[in-house]
Amino acid sequence: MNLAELNKVALAMVAPGKGILAADESSGTIKKRFDVIGVTSTEESRRDYREMLFRSREAMTQTISGVILYDETIWQNAADGTPLVKVIEQSGAIPGIKVDEGTQALPNCPGELVTVGLDKLAERLKKYYERGARFAKWRAVIDLNQHLPTMTAIHVNAHALARYAALCQAAQIVPIVEPEVLMDADHDIERCYDVTQRVLNKTFQELRVQRVALEGMILKPNMVVPGKKSPKQASVAEVAEKTVRLLKACVPAAVPGIAFLSGGQSDEDATAHLDAMNRIGGLPWKLTFSYGRALQAAPLRAWSGKPENIAAGQRAFSHRARMNSLAASGEWKADLERKAA
Numbered sequence: 001m002n003l004a005e006l007n008k009v010a011l012a013m014v015a016p017g018k019g020i021l022a023a024d025e026s027s028g029t030i031k032k033r034f035d036v037i038g039v040t041s042t043e044e045s046r047r048d049y050r051e052m053l054f055r056s057r058e059a060m061t062q063t064i065s066g067v068i069l070y071d072e073t074i075w076q077n078a079a080d081g082t083p084l085v086k087v088i089e090q091s092g093a094i095p096g097i098k099v100d101e102g103t104q105a106l107p108n109c110p111g112e113l114v115t116v117g118l119d120k121l122a123e124r125l126k127k128y129y130e131r132g133a134r135f136a137k138w139r140a141v142i143d144l145n146q147h148l149p150t151m152t153a154i155h156v157n158a159h160a161l162a163r164y165a166a167l168c169q170a171a172q173i174v175p176i177v178e179p180e181v182l183m184d185a186d187h188d189i190e191r192c193y194d195v196t197q198r199v200l201n202k203t204f205q206e207l208r209v210q211r212v213a214l215e216g217m218i219l220k221p222n223m224v225v226p227g228k229k230s231p232k233q234a235s236v237a238e239v240a241e242k243t244v245r246l247l248k249a250c251v252p253a254a255v256p257g258i259a260f261l262s263g264g265q266s267d268e269d270a271t272a273h274l275d276a277m278n279r280i281g282g283l284p285w286k287l288t289f290s291y292g293r294a295l296q297a298a299p300l301r302a303w304s305g306k307p308e309n310i311a312a313g314q315r316a317f318s319h320r321a322r323m324n325s326l327a328a329s330g331e332w333k334a335d336l337e338r339k340a341a
């Protein structure tokens with residue numbers, strides 16, 4: 001393992017004013033997104049949609065540091081025959097790859113999940129590196145209610161994340177470590193804080209046990225937010241204050257950067273929260289975005305599967321990417337959204 005090189009890639013992923021586009025939806029998830037806009041999900045329509053994003057010059061050259069791809073996409077070519085990986089590289093962004101193979105029911109823990117995909121991961125990483133991937137992603141999902149999560153679910157998922165991260169570094173690939181505490185339920189912000197704290201502490205404990213070099217990884221956590229169905233919603237300032245407090249308590253300063261998932265927040269909330277955290281300042285790591293839905297919802301709608309809408313889709317993507325880039329520097333303003341509308 002060349003740690004200096006891993007650290008260089010990790011720093012480039014969180015370069016000032018830049019963040020990551022998560023375009024790694026599984027075939028099942030992208031079908032759900034396409035269903036909403038009335039587009040049939042085929043290998044070609046998935047390629048056309050993603051090519052539209054990767055050829056958005058303004059967004060890709062100025063605000064996107066890296067793109068997380070799904071296995072199908074990393075092997076696909078653009079309509080003109082250029083590998084999509086090359087299209088991404090030519091814009092100056094780094095190709096990355098989702099390597100987990102989804103979740104399975106966790107035995108003895110009704111309602112809980114464990115992320116799988118460690119078998120043969122070392123061989124797969126080698127092939128992805130040869131194709132151009134310089135970072136990877138593995139997502140653990142922690143759901144919560146009055147009784148969940150169990151310590152079992154937190155432990156096995158943290159263990160798998162650390163196994164994955166160690167294998168990535170051995171293959172000279174920067175691991176994005178993503179332990180996601182879901183925001184779908186009706187819990188309040190304090191409950192999210194407590195559960196996320198347990199999850200992050202366990203994750204870093206496992207990373208240490210398995211000798212993962214913190215300088216060569218990126219953390220992708222949820223923000224500290226109330227559940228979507230909670231009657232007690234929180235202000236932007238409260239989310240920012242609690243998320244920063246929690247991260248300072250749990251994430252060692254050796255980690256180069258933290259790139260949040262959006263998790264089902266509205267586009268503007270995801271931007272406003274990131275902006276407010278960066279305005280607090282004095283942080284030991286870079287704080288940026290690694291959004292899927294909060295970067296793609298607008299371009300997906302604007303495109304709606306029609307070739308004549310490609311420019312409109314790219315404008316919508318560039319706008320969201322620009323807003324999040326400003327938020328990554330603590331320079332976003334709400335009226336920039338109104339102006340664009």
Ligand code: 13P
Binds near residue numbers: 178262292
């Ligand atoms: P969202 O921003 O839509 O949560 O997706 C990010 C991601 O990569 C989830 O694994």
